[in-house]
Amino acid sequence: MFYRLAGVHHTRYETARALWPVPADRWQVAIVALLALAAPFFLSSLYLGSYLLPWLIWSAAALSLTLLMGLAGQLHFGFAAVMAIGAYSSIHLARFGVPFELALIGAGLTAAVIGSLFGAAALRVKGLYLVMATLAMQYLVDWVIINVPAISGGAQATLRTPSVSFLFIPLDTLSARYYLALGWVALVAIFFLNVKRTSFGRALVAIRDKDFAAAVIGVDPFRYKLMAFFTSSFMGGVTGAVLAFCYYRAVTPEQFSFNVSIQLVAMVLVGGLGSVIGGFLGAGFVLLVPIILTNLVAGMAAAGWFTVSSNLLAHVPLMIYGALIIGFLLFEPLGLAKIYDNIRKYFLVWPFRHSRS
């Protein structure tokens, strides 16, 4: 009923290979895209600027990371540092007079080059050891940023983004910044949807499943692991620059601390490894749930639903958030993407109960 499969017959390979072979999926994507495009016209600046905009940017970050963690199977606990490199290089480039469009690419390249160094550890170890190695690199990058005033911006360790324009549109208004972020996340999402269907993507999956086995069938793990780190760090670097210019507009080292790396990993895992919709859902969950919980708990306390000390009140959202993460991992280890998939499958055969797939 909702997803009419009857009458959908693929007579050419192109249609069968399409990203969304079922018309209902295409409709959904189109509606979401339209809503996203029209958002500045019907959302208040609060929801546009404090919810939707950061959600989109963090989704791009989560998608960049899930390319590495979900597709290539390389764990990375220092991704915030990669984004920091992108953010700082874009600001310094833009201040140096480089056009913003080029500064974004420069930010991506700098992050990619340094991010590939993180990958050097991946050539030697994997799993838990890779987690620890990337974590250590996060600390090193943080330390360099904080201790080199030329990078961090002097005594106050704050760098404000210069006012720039992207393709002749000045990024002074919230909607301009929103559209840039939207454009970037759309680009990342489309890239991600398609990369799975290229030889590069398949090579990454082969390495994820077993790197020795991949080597046996002729996929060079050395090359592809480095390429995965390079691509992912490039995207992460540009995302960091977008985050700096479109959202924070003043960068400090704390914005890219170790905690942010953990949040990014949580986004990828809660959303569902290697899934595009999971990237969006996971970013939304990790970013917005603490905010919504804080407002909800404060609102409930103000309405007199319960009376507790303000200290406990402030910690309740933290507890719920931690419990939710644990709950998701226990009850749906494949993440929010899997829950979405279950719902979709349910409606695919609705009103019947069981599907064959």
Place this chain on the structure above:
Amino acid sequence: MKWIRRSVLATALIAGMAATGAATAQEQPIKFGLLQDFTAVYTFVTGEYNQGQRDYLTLINEEGGIDGHKFEAIVRDTGNQPQRGIEAYNRAKEEGAILFDFLSTPVSRALVDSVLQDAVVMITPVHGRGDASDGETFPYVFPMMATYWSQATVLAKYIEDNGGLEGKKIALVHIDSPFGREPIPVLQDLAAEKKFEFQAFAYPSPGNEQSATWTEVRRYRPDHVLIWGAGGGQPVSVREAIRNGIPAENILSVVWLAETDVANVGSDTMKGVKRFEAVSTGTDSPILQRIKEKVVDKGLGAGDAKNVGTSYYNIGVATMAVAVEAARLGLEAEGAPLTGAKLKAGFEKVTNFDAEGLMPPVTITAQDHQGGGAGRVSQWNGEAWEPVSEWGAAYQDIVTKEIQQGAAAFKQGN
């Protein structure tokens, strides 16, 4: 597929609760956004500080408000995360808040530009960037009490008045962060001017282990040690200093040293340690007495009654006292309803305001948003923090130079 129905129900329930949470207010009180960090780096201060702020606002409301205008505090946790701070700020702004206190460096840094653009007031009492004292560059940012730079100069002045600075060796032992490094330029300038020797020693964040740093400090043989940290690092600093043979009398601390640290170090050990204070401690002042009588005893207090009168609680009270005074002046001069711009004008009219003796007289002008940078030194005497110097500011010329440099750098984009 029962669980789908259940989860749809649950979602509807949560949405419903969110709707009740955002109930609209009938009459419009003056709203202050106290969007602070209750769960991360600043936990050592936020609880007591915020309690003081809310208790003072309750006191004003209990006394009938200002010409009938009541105050409302919007309190949210930001967890020291900029993105949560930005959301909380925008939401509170939409609810009509005109004054913000974030008590978090990353959050206030991320919001300086928004505040300047939206024409709402941000206060950064005893913390926050020192160069925001320049009212012309930061028209809507009010440190309104001694910044870290002024705190360093007040401490230096105390040393000069009690034994002299010339030829002395002063060590600054600080946490390795922008906050910890903030007093260095002021102290270096002062060292050149007053001819004393100065050296800074950093210990790694969060400061729970500092032994290597203090081994080095001891070999420097300082006459006085300034400790510049916060939270758990402070008692460790005091203990390490005493362990390394530095007499307690020669240890001087930034404003972040309070009753919790005394309990931690041990009251006897702490005896003699000095600290900067911007607001007097204890419940002697008239405002605190009234809070006790009209707020706490009536059961309207925002937290544990035993926190009333602690150092951080009183700082919180003083911040709101200045803010309410500014609101009064703003209303008086420009009339209701109060806006961010009118509140700013009110702040710049605050003259010789001392919150009935709770704090040094503050005069805020359009140029000087620090309000003079006065403070005093107090010493732990085994039972309480006893003032050992008079209220006053020191070497503001050097501080002003730093402010101008910082403000110029801000204009360039730092």
Place this chain on the structure above:
Amino acid sequence: MAYFAELVVNGALTGLMYSLAALGFVLIYKSAGVPNLAQGAVVMIAGYVVWLLFSLGLSLFLAVILGAAIMFALGLLTERFLLRRMVGQPVIMIVMLTLGLEILLRGIGPGFLGAAPKSLDLGIGLAPIIIGDVFINRAYLVGGVVAVVMIAAALLFFRTRLGTKLRAVSDDHVSSWAVGISVEKAIGISWGLAGISAVAAGVLWGSVQGVDWTLSTLLFPAVAVVILGGIDSIWGVLIGGLLVGILGSVIPGYLDAVVGGGTRDVVTSLIILLTIMIRPYGIFGREDIERI
């Protein structure tokens, strides 16, 4: 020279105190193969529990004993209700679960018991032990001794009957089942023991810096200790702790003045990185042999 000696001694002692936090990590990893990144938060909770019992009027000794019992039980419960359900999941999922646990514990401890730092006075004198021109920190000395005792106890424990079972479990789950060892019980016990070692770490560090959430940041040096020493080796905890402590004290002792910033985190990070690049399984760790 005295400067160097003092840096080495105090560094070694703090390193041993890091070992206390690291010991729990190793105990769990050794038997269950679970990297418990919530161990820092467990140390924090242990500090809070002992502080609570102590402030309720119990003597320090009783508070520590009772605290150890509570933490043992909490360890068992964590294993039973959280980790056991994750058996067979990829390591990243388990890592994330422990991080979720860390967030939960960071909410529960400070939320219910107060976020402002609590003092935990063990009655250790402040005066240093002075040998020549070397000042030895008394609190760290006590901590170091406790750490050595705990590590020795752990080593001896693995020679008992129960400990032998635990070693069998750490060698191979399936074979242990086959010879009638209850793998679940063994893993549960190792979580409980990790809880007990967290009590030692929480109390000693709590007495040094006060009990608050920053105790959970001990995780980072503890990770350096286990990576250097070998992630499944008790001896590694001892040697790794000593090395991390000494290097983290001596190098910043000479370098900080030159660089003008605290370099200890850099040293710790480099220890982790270099160990992983040169000898991933650490000094005493068992090398994994992977089969296709």
